[in-house]
Amino acid sequence: MPDTLAGLLQVGALIAALALCWRPLGDYIARSLTTDKDLKVERGIYRLVGVDARSEQRWTIYAASVLAFSAVGVVLLFVLQRVQEHLPLSLGFPGVEPGLAFNTAVSFVTNTNWQAYSGEATMGHLVQMGGLAVQNFVSAAVGLCVAVALIRGFVRSRTDVLGNFWVDLVRVVVRILLPLAAVGAVVLILTGVVQNFSGGVDASTLAGQHQTITGGPVASQEVIKELGTNGGGFYNANSAHPFENPNPFSNVFEIFLLMLIPVALTRTFGTLVGDRRQGLAVLGVMATLWGTLVLAVTALEVNHHGTALQAAGAAMEGKETRFGEWASALFAVSTTGTSTGAVNSFHSSYTGVGGGALIFNMGLGEVAPGGVGSGLYGMLVLAIMAVFIAGLMVGRTPEYLRKKITGREIKLVSLYILTMPLIVLIGTGIAMSFSSTRASMLSSGPHGLSEVLYGFMSAANNNGSAFGGLSANTNFYNTALAIAMLLGRFIPIVLVLALAGSFGRQQKVPETPGTLPTHGPLFVVMLTGVTVIVAGLTFFPVLALGPLAEGL
């Protein structure tokens, strides 16, 4: 089959599958988070941790709960890594170094899954399953909880409370993530992904050398890695590893998994705010951004103009031959657009501009379609900003979803929009200023700058993928990137919850023909434009010196 046809079929199948699940899954999530009934297992959990499932929290308490839960997560995961040699299933690996353990703990709790280590050579099965995989579930759930709290802020009026974080968390894990993961894992196993407790198989290579091939509970980890937009691979090679991602079918299925919840959440949003068109508009913006980038990156990879690449017939360096350019580009755009950070090809090897497009995709703020929950709240924050400017243009105090956008809301939105660019620019700026930190770069020239920029962009946006090339397991990078991940995750979360609290206290304003319509093509175009221009203006200079200088 020609590459183009195969590529188009894969994109088509992916879109069709997502479209099919959009409505039922979106509505199911909405129901799960609004119902009054608790499952038996949920009641058990509430009793165990002493939560009154019917009591609701103000935004401050909700935020404090998120922060406390995440802080405990970091500490537990840090300790687990440090003492793994004394625990079962360690496969004989020693305790992880403190700097790396801290970086990894932060990375998994913030839903980033930046890996400064190689999984099969550092972590035993217990840490992978009991530590990393657990955070893969709950860190994704936290994102969804925050998004739901924001939606409640829009839906409710004149109230201080936004729901109960512990109830939301338990429901997301029990009702949404676990069942989906169970089904997904079975499908992955059927496609050939490994699932066992093997400590490793010795094998001889053709060249006569010995190597140990580690097995393990890969499929169960792989499924939540994608579904929870986590991205931390069992193996260092991540989804390029044949045990994680054996064939084109598993490849498309993994892309489907990582897009599934972020895409379906737009339906949940529309359903919960009582106007499905609002959800469609948000989906429209996400789809436009994603689709454009898929087209652009694919075109750039297929129509490269390097001499060596021309001779080889394709820009296949760093890409798996079993996937090819189309499936690699599709995976790359989807993973950078969802804050997943799983990779099936090495982004460092993309053409200059193609790699730049992937960096830019993250620079949009992870909204195309973004991580579980975080994509939706990120897009809603951008929507508020777009509505503010556009709302003035129709001659009214701007409103979104029948809530007024006043100075207080704009303050929170502005801080949100400031946070990520400041972390990225300042972090990259510091890293590029000292020869000691520049030493981690593999390449010199613009490509070196791209490596560092990609690292901070990935961390601050909680994406977790790496460009490749950068030796990030140094004290500086382990610490700096951990700080970037923490700030990039929790400052926006607190701001979004404050925003939810602020909207929740407001009363709703009536909708009239004088109200700016926030659905329909015009709004989609405007919101897309605002998203691209805000990110573009912020990152254009540094992109010009990195990827553009390399690619043009």
Place this chain on the structure above:
Amino acid sequence: MTTLTHEPAPTPEPSAPPTRVGGGLLDPKMLWTSLPDAARKLDPRTMVRNPVMFVVEIGAVFSTLSAIFDPGVFAWTVVAWLWLTVLFANLAEAVAEGRGKAQAATLRKAKTETTAQRVVGGAASGGTEEVMASELRLGDQVIVVAGQVIPGDGDVIEGVASVDESAITGESAPVIRESGGDRSSVTGGTRVLSDRIVVQITAKPGESFIDRMIALVEGATRQKTPNEIALNILLASLTIVFVATTATLQPFAIYSGAEQSIIVLVALLVCLIPTTIGALLSAIGIAGMDRLVQHNVLAMSGRAVEAAGDVNTLLLDKTGTITLGNRQASELIPAPGVEGERLADAAQLSSLADETPEGRSIVVLTKNVHGLRERTEGELARATFVPFTAQTRMSGIDLDGRQVRKGAASAVMAWVRENGGHPTAEVGTAVDAVSASGGTPLVVAEVIDGSAHTLGVIHLKDVVKDGMRERFAEMRRMGIRTVMITGDNPMTAKAIAEEAGVDDFLAEATPEDKIALIKKEQEGGRLVAMTGDGTNDAPALAQADVGVAMNSGTSAAKEAGNMVDLDSNPTKLIEIVEIGKQLLITRGSLTTFSIANDVAKYFAIIPAMFATVYPGLDKLNIMGLDSPKSAILSAVIFNAVIIIGLIPLALRGVRYTPSSAATMLRRNLAIYGLGGIVAPFIGIKLIDLLVSQIPGLS
């Protein structure tokens, strides 16, 4: 004074066809005369209030220092244009304020120090003393006679006088001010033309109406409005992002082997931060207030002007706003068997002595429709006129053996019955029909030779002003609901509401009903605007989000509202809403324009900065600018010049036609969004063509 005055009420002139919000034009001379003020505003203590332009000023200072140590044609030209950018921003504000100052100067003339005749020992004692107007205190009573200037704001508590208020309204025709009722308030600085009144002072010196007006038009008390504050926050945060972008660019540039000079970095920063809107923001606000003043409306706060743009519900008094002040005869309905001519004749006869507007309209109708010549009272010999009284509720004429009466249906019908007639059988149906249609039926009857019978019914109806229906339809498209307030019964109110095309009505409205209605609307999240003039309107005016008091009204009403209409024209509420909207639209459009501009500036500056080390980046120089230096300079010049270019728009306001939000968004997004992206590409290219001719820049 009797209460039943028949002098014509101050009928607001029939409304002209809907006029668009216009605005003052910019006199180019003002740019020149405002320069000194603009230069004074360069003081950092003043600049710091405008964060965006303050950053530009700091940048200009650094560039100047850099140019001193490392001079050159390019450096000094950029420095000059950076300072010009700041100066232009100040100029925009100074021009806007300058227009207000001119108005304030006129008002100050009205504020010349006068003396007052203060009443001592109560009005009855008649004793007065002469004091300076500035010594008057709240509650003092002063006597003002013809030719004197009223020394302070207050209410007339005794007497009636005609007053020349041209000093504040610009309207030369005198107005009547009288004690009691809704026309009792007088303004300090206006002149009594006739008679003598006693005024009770209601404002402290220095806080009078004229003082507040002067402060307002000068912009001295201008406080930022909620939307302006929100916009400022957004602009400040965009500025922070661009400061970070520019500051972190230097390490990347050094790494790339293309270290940049301070001047170039400042030039990039100034081009990126939203200087266009930052420079024009306060001018837009001042000009908005100014536009209101040009419409003879005084807003007590900018907040009220903004709220006007947000209004969801307009409460409009029926009389004077929706309908002409008085009911008019529109039709004569003869009783069965009576000829139209005969009814018309009787109607005219009975109305000759009736000087009420209704009575006059009957005479006019009989003349216009039935061709009856107007007769004067003297023409009819031996006739006795029976004037209208509140007790009889009829008027008429007694001729030889013939009595003709016209009046309220029940009164006239009772009169016919007394004289042995059967009015119900003759005109009952017609009376009911007129009532049902919302009109007021007057019955005409006569007694000839002892036998009484009715001749027919005169249909009096409220006449809706021209063009109101269209305006209400416009309001509806803008998402504004109009509610008519009237003391009429529900049936009449409904008929007029339907004819005028308002969305809802409140009949038999009491002041309490009004407040209840406002509160109910506000509970639903709606903003309510209303007009009022009477003291009993005051609580509702205070409760409404936008309360426009008529200048002719009582001081209680003026105190309660947050705007005063000097023309006392309640229809103006609609224009006030439009001005409020226009203010917000202008801000939003220029913000969009300002941000969209940045795209082109990147395409000018980034290749200029880095194409030397990375030749591939020259592909981004899609404008084909001459040299790196000319490119950067052109972007800076465009950035400065666009401020001057947009001052007229900021002062005039973006063109506004009432339409739905979607239509307006599409239009403004196309002009200011798309236009904002394209315009600088052209502008920068043109400037570059000129700049590249400067020696020493290539």
